[in-house]
Amino acid sequence: xxxxxxxxxxxxxxxxxxxxxxxxxxxxxxxxxxxxxxxxxxxxxxxxxxxxxxxxxxxxxxxxxxxxxxxxxxxxxxxxxxxxxxxxxxxxxxxxxxxxxxxxxxxxxxxxxxxxxxxxxxxxxxxxxxxxxxxxxxxxxxxxxxxxxxxxxxxxxxxxxxxxxxxxxxxxxxxxxxxxxxxxxxxxxxxxxxxx
Numbered sequence: 321x322x323x324x325x326x327x328x329x330x331x332x333x334x335x336x337x338x339x340x341x342x343x344x345x346x347x348x349x350x351x352x353x354x355x356x357x358x359x360x361x362x363x364x365x366x367x368x369x370x371x372x373x374x375x376x377x378x379x380x381x382x383x384x385x386x387x388x389x390x391x392x393x394x395x396x397x398x399x400x401x402x403x404x405x406x407x408x409x410x411x412x413x414x415x416x417x418x419x420x421x422x423x424x425x426x427x428x429x430x431x432x433x434x435x436x437x438x439x440x441x442x443x444x445x446x447x448x449x450x451x452x453x454x455x456x457x458x459x460x461x462x463x464x465x466x467x468x469x470x471x472x473x474x475x476x477x478x479x480x481x482x483x484x485x486x487x488x489x490x491x492x493x494x495x496x497x498x499x500x501x502x503x504x505x506x507x508x509x510x511x512x513x514x515x516x
Contacts (some may be wrong), residue, residue: 322355327354327498327499328378328386329360330352330360330361330378330386330496331386331498331499331502333354333355333360333489334355334488334489334490335354335355335486335487335488335489336352336353336354336360336361336486336487336488336502336505337352337353337357337484337485337486337487338350338351338352338484338485338486338487338505338506338509339351339352339353339482339483339484339509340482340483340484340509340510348364348365348374348411348509349362349363349364349365350362350363350364350365350506350509350510351380352502352505352506358362359379359380360378361376361377361378361386361502361506362376362377362378362379362380362382363375363376363377363506363510364377364382365510370392371391371392371393371394372389372390372391372399372401372510372511373389373390374387374388374389374390374503374506374507375388375406376388376389376406376502376503376506377384378453385406385407386405386406386407386499387403387404387406387412387499387502387503388394388404388406389401389402389403389404389503389506389507390402390404390405398416398417398418400414400415400416400417401414401415401416401503401507402414403415403441403499403500403503407501410433411433411434411502412433412497412499412500413430413431413432413433413496413497414431414435415428415429415430415431415441415500415503415504415507416428416429416431416458423444425443425470426442426443426460426462427440427441427442427443428440428441428442428484428504429441430464430496430500432486438495438496439463439464439465439466439471439496440454440464441462441464441465441474441504442462442463442465443460443461443462443463444461444462444463444473448455454487459475459476459477459478460508461473461474461475461476462474462508464496464501464504466491466495466496469491469495469497469505470490470498471489471490471491471495471501472487472488472489472490472501472504473487473488473490474486474487474488474504474505474508475488485505485508485509487501487505489501496516
């Protein structure tokens with residue numbers, strides 16, 4: 321992984337608010353804000369694609385594409401989503417959903433660029449996970465672990481009209497590339513409630 325100081329400034333924050341744009345007819349649009357409410361990333365989910373395809377830009381004008389999130393699978397409960405650096409086309413890592421297990425409690429495995437498992441993202445509370453399958457208004461919360469260390473937390477805010485997630489990076493050193501963690505937050509916002 322690149323040294324943190326060489327990453328684009330948008331990837332160097334500890335707190336992010338991910339908000340899905342309301343009333344977008346085709347595809348999805350996501351605004352990502354830092355702790356001072358500055359827009360630091362903008363993401364678009366391509367419409368009418370049989371495979372998921374997210375593009376992440378430095379701003380809403382899409383002046384600089386930073387990341388892509390794509391899966392080669394079509395409508396797969398256990399799809400693997402590959403996170404690419406948009407400039408170099410390099411695979412930074414991947415995020416794979418644990419298919420049938422995720423029907424009860426959502427769980428994802430995070431892999432490094434060379435395919436080694438480096439972390440796990442799971443719904444933080446079993447009871448909350450089960451209830452959220454039946455009551456759409458119960459927010460989902462995720463814990464991201466690298467071994468026994470919590471490196472990030474993703475919390476959905478209760479709001480029946482606007483989907484919002486807070487992503488907090490708690491790793492003191494970049495055990496997992498922050499670009500993969502941010503991609504995971506955007507991915508959850510993009511496929512939220514479609515995975516169960």
